[in-house]
Amino acid sequence: MSEQETGLSESLEDYLETILALEKENKVARVKDIAEMMGVLRGSVSGALKSLGEKGLVNYEPYSFITLTPKGEAIAKEIHRRHEVIHDFLANVLQLDPEEAQETACRMEHTMNRAAVDRLVKFIEYIHYCPRTGRDWIEAFVGFYSKTPPEPEQCQRCLKEWEDRRT
């Protein structure tokens, strides 16, 4: 019981997310595929499924295919959504390289609750919506973080160019 709102451990949240992905890909999840996708042995999966089954989050009988219950699916989808939002921010706003964004999102999805992620969604929307920011403002961020601090006049020039583009 270490986690955020779901009352599940990171590990169990990951299992649900993985099962959701496999359900989409195939129709059901198989122990072997879960194990491969998560990089654990099949025995570990059996244990986790027993636990998720007892919590009413997966439909699981030994030797059966595995599907999410409505409750499990709701959690899986929420975690997956958190992952995507966070990944979007890391990759497209902060512009971390793809691999790093992916890995970091995998960890962060268990540490930001719904309220925080919702606010992050709004923030990303805000950047795109507000006429003062948007795509080109994000792109200009690359120049900011990769070069030494810009001269004030460089900012003025950039600002002027932007104003010209707006007319």
Add this chain to the structure above:
Amino acid sequence: MSEQETGLSESLEDYLETILALEKENKVARVKDIAEMMGVLRGSVSGALKSLGEKGLVNYEPYSFITLTPKGEAIAKEIHRRHEVIHDFLANVLQLDPEEAQETACRMEHTMNRAAVDRLVKFIEYIHYCPRTGRDWIEAFVGFYSKTPPEPEQCQRCLKEWEDRRT
């Protein structure tokens, strides 16, 4: 060995961070204070200190006062820095309420590595440096997330007001 770059568990990272805080406050850390600050029993602290001692991160002899080694201090300061950066983003950019920002930062500090936090620092700087954004742009975010999506003309009005302020 579950964690980000330090090779330490979240738990051990938290111990280092707590010891750093206590060193600042008093001169050394005491088992009792660590336990209180972290909400664990003293016995748990002894175990953690043994582990940190073996790793060369704290100076620790049974019944002695506790201080960080240079190596331990470097890690503790880096974790603390991550906490502060993340907290700043959550509280002052996303504008989450203080308690939530605090708690979320405590969890996130273990999931973002140095590169990600460095980039986040740059991003926050960028918001304040770039003449198109800055303080008032952040403040206007409140209006964006608390009300229904703004009308385009509302954005135009807001933009005009900003341009007027700039002259």
Add this chain to the structure above:
DNA sequence: CATTAAAGTTTGGTGTACCAAACAAATCCG
């Protein structure tokens, strides 16, 4: 300085999450 209280340690036990490897069931296909 001797006793008591506070601080620190140790031991045994819990729950989680994993692995390794022996085992059982299901499936494949000659």
Add this chain to the structure above:
DNA sequence: CGGATTTGTTTGGTACACCAAACTTTAATG
């Protein structure tokens, strides 16, 4: 069909992080 292969389960064991409570050391003070 029926053995071989694959897939899934179980069992025993490790590591971590904690608690509860017995115990030991240190410190406080009458």
